[in-house]
Amino acid sequence: MPNEIPAGPVTVELRVSNSRFITHLAPAAEVVTARAFIASIRAKMPDANHHVYAYVIGHGGTTTLGMSDDGEPSGTAGRPALAVLKGSGLGDVVVVVTRYFGGTLLGTGGLVHAYGDSVKAVLAEVVRVEKIARCRLLMVMPYPLYEGVKRQLAGFDSSIDNEEFGTDVTLTVTVRVADAHTIEALLIEQTAGTIEILHTDLD
Structure with a gap:
């Protein structure tokens, strides 16, 4: 299979029990690029409750992975986001799921589904291109x-x-x-x- 990367940035928004989940995805060939993108989303939406992120840099056995729950209960946000991202087969990619709390607690299972579904939704819109060595x-x-x-x-x-x-x-x-x-x-x-x-x- 070719090594696939996103052709460009994509943004998708989901609403779950009045909470807004805004997912930004972008290409990132290096960890420093991924971290800069995460920082840019934080700066762009400073009033959000959470900026959960995950990234996969590289392909196959030479990948660098990163994730953060950013204040959500441990294991309910960054981990499902990263699991979906890894399962997509894309490399050199970063996602940030920004949450604006809507007043209704989602519970552990609800959060796992919400963050996983947010990443699935943005991946569905991604144009994939082959990474050429x-x-x-x-x-x-x-x-x-x-x-x-x-x-x-x-x-x-x-x-x-x-x-x-x-x-x-x-x-x-x-x-x-x-x-x-x-x-x-x-x-x-x-x-x-x-x-x-x-x-x-x-x-």
């Missing part, structure tokens, strides 16, 4: 090769992140991991081996 290539070449190399790169899903013009031209290029060896072989052949290519990992 990318890497960086550092290319060093004589000036006469510069334009030709750029033309070859234009035929791939690539982006030139940096260009340095010294004794030679140095390009920092982000490409799909699946294309990296093809690009390297093509450019070495096209330049008769006069281009130097180094592989570096994305930060």
Whole structure:
């Protein structure tokens, strides 16, 4: 199965026994990004009673998980939210369920259902896209090769992140991991081996 991530942010609101449950979902490739999103929702809705959150960063065996009940009874909010999020198969995702208390106590079971259903509702609206693994290539070449190399790169899903013009031209290029060896072989052949290519990992 492909590693899927949300294409963009989504917001959904549910009402349960007069309480409002407003769920915000967003992409987050790093924990620091998830925490910044959580903080932004807190700042946006400072008068809410609770900001319950859950996040899944990464995919498969390399995931980082986080959750918080944010004042709700232990295990009634963050845990069901995270369970639903994990079950969705999405990675690099954060949800914040903001609750405005409506005056009616929901009880332990009611809270578990309300928070779980809130995350299910927002996931139903998410557009999923495949996360594509990318890497960086550092290319060093004589000036006469510069334009030709750029033309070859234009035929791939690539982006030139940096260009340095010294004794030679140095390009920092982000490409799909699946294309990296093809690009390297093509450019070495096209330049008769006069281009130097180094592989570096994305930060």
